[in-house]
Amino acid sequence: MIRNSGKREFIPLLEAWKKVEVRKVRERIESVQKSLGSPAYEPTVSFVKAGKTSAREISELVQKTVRTVYPKYYPQAVADFFAMFHSKDRISQDILEGKVWVLRLDGRIIGTGSLEEEHVTRVYVLPEFQGKGYGAWIMGELEKEIRKHHDRAVLDASLPACCFYEKLGYKTVSHQSMSVFDGAVLVYEIMEKRLH
Incomplete structure (x- = not known):
């Protein structure tokens, strides 16, 4: 109110x-x-491991981002595949295994990223917060975690994200594709970055 x-x-x-x-x-x-417009206000930003109660909010973030961004690059069947692949159940399981991180702005989850060893997965930022540096922040934090045990980071880049990852120093090592629903083809890049 x-x-x-x-x-x-x-x-x-x-x-x-x-x-x-x-x-x-x-x-x-x-x-x-x-x-x-409080002059004393300073935004609180934090990047932490996701708690099990965050699964619904992360799922909604991923679904909104996929449904907003992916249809501009892929057929609808591919967007549907991504939405199904990143289901709430799968996110919940990854949280239980300690793989999921969240970026919070004033308590609201605006971005997420996951790790499996040196493999970066499920990096998403809500569409209204894209282009403001939050994705790069998430990647920087995930790379710090990877550096503790590995000398390179690997990821599968969707078409909307390839240029973003290139700007962060990732190089394409292979082009991949797979058939999904209704004969639609998902095209993506395997990218890696050496962490020194």
Whole structure:
């Protein structure tokens, strides 16, 4: 209600309220402060391993991104394949295995990435936050994790992401394709980057 009112006179009340609340509520209050243009507001950004309660939110993020971006590059059947491949059940299992990370902005998950040894998977940023450096931030953090045990990072790049990964220093090592539903073909690149 305060956000919708647009009234800046609530900012001091929000600041006082924030001091007595738990983290999740504090993050939500900060989001409202930002929308009101609070000068004291500084966004809180964190990159952490996903908890099991995050599976639904991560799944929604991935589904929204796939449904928004992929149809511009692939036939609908390929977008459907990606949506099915990154199901909530699969994400939940990967969270239980400690493979999934999330990027939070003011408590909201706006991006995600997963690791399996040196293999980077499921890197997605909500469409409204793309082009702002969050994807590069996720990749930088995942590469730090990989560097602890490996000297290279590997990933399968979809068509919408190839140029993004090239800018981060990844090189294509092979072109791949596979048939999915209704005879549609999924084309992607295997890319790698040496981590020094």
